[in-house]
Amino acid sequence: LKKIKESGRIVLGVRESSIPFSYLDNNQKSIGYSIDLCLKVVDSLKKQLQLPNLKVETNPVTSQTRIPLMASGVIDLECGSTTNTKERQKQVAFSVAHYISSVRMAVKANSNIKTLDDLDGKPVVTTSGTTSDSLIKQNERGKKINVVNLYGKDHAESFLILETGRASAFVMDDVLLAGLIANSKKPDDFQIVGAPLSVEPYGLMLRKDDPAFKKVVDDTLKSVFKSGEVNRLYTKWFLRPIPPRGIKLNLPLGDALKSAFQKPSDQGK
Incomplete structure (x- = not known):
């Protein structure tokens, strides 16, 4: 918080x-549900620090770089889909959860893959630096299945590996898979299958040991949840057509997320 106050700027990952x-x-331009929530935090900071002209900068991060860039102080608040x-x-550190997703797999609709067991001996892609990667490995050990692990540097590359047939499945958070499928050239060619491998609470990520900043972030989110404004944001990003191509994710608000809005928690998994 001190750094933001002294520099008069905040860097969003x-x-x-x-x-x-x-x-x-x-x-x-950076857009999205997490970006909107981060901009609410920026508004709170402007008031609290009496910095009406607080400068907002963005810095791109990937699954691999987000934690090092936060720990080293390059970014102040990460606005993404981090479990x-x-x-x-x-x-x-993490804010209270602002989304709950579950890890499943995207496959070609004409494939015979329905469960994790069907992946034995097949190439499976996930994005490096994500929780899905360790989940596949845990399940391989637990179920005695062997998969050929492939890695994309970001979700778009992982999806391309599935789309071009180099992988039989892409294991990732269901909501991210839904977005990639909806945005693809032929959405009907893909489906999301399998029981959830895990439940993932997303939080905005911030530096450890800055309780004053964490309080601003958490208080902002709690007030967005409590006022019901979160329902408007949810509808905007998950139920209505979104840029750039006007696709609709059509993901109704689930019970786990409703409960996260009613009883905010930063417990993590």
Whole structure:
């Protein structure tokens, strides 16, 4: 918080293809549900620090770079689709959860893959630096299945690996898969299958050991949840057509997320 006050600027870490949380529109501008929430935090900071002209800068991050860039002070607040885990809490802090997703797999609609067991011996892609990667490995050990692990540098590349047939499945958070499928050339060619491998609470990520800043972030989110404004934001990004191509994710608000809005928590998994 001191750094933001002294420098008069805040640097937001943003993603390029985490639809609908944090991604680029046709003008290369950062947009999304997490971006909107971060901008609410910026408004709170302007009031609290009495900095009406607080400068907002964005810095692109990937699944691999987001934690190092936060820990080293390059970014101040990460506005993406980052799962709050106990492991990550050793290095960074998280806001209360603003979204709950579950990890499943995207496959070609004409494939015979329905469950994790069907992946035995097949190439499976995930994005490096994500929780999905370790989940596949845990399940491989637990179910005695062997998959050939492939990695994309970001979600767009992972999806391309599935789309071009180099992988039989793309394991990732269901909401991110839904966004990539909806945005693809032929959405009907893909489907999301399998039981959830895990439930992922997303939080805005910030530096550890800055309780004053965390309080501003959490208080802002809690007031957005409590006032019901979050319902408007949810409708805007998950139920209505979104830029750049006017696709609709059509993901109704689930019970787990409703409960996260009613009883905000930064517990992590």
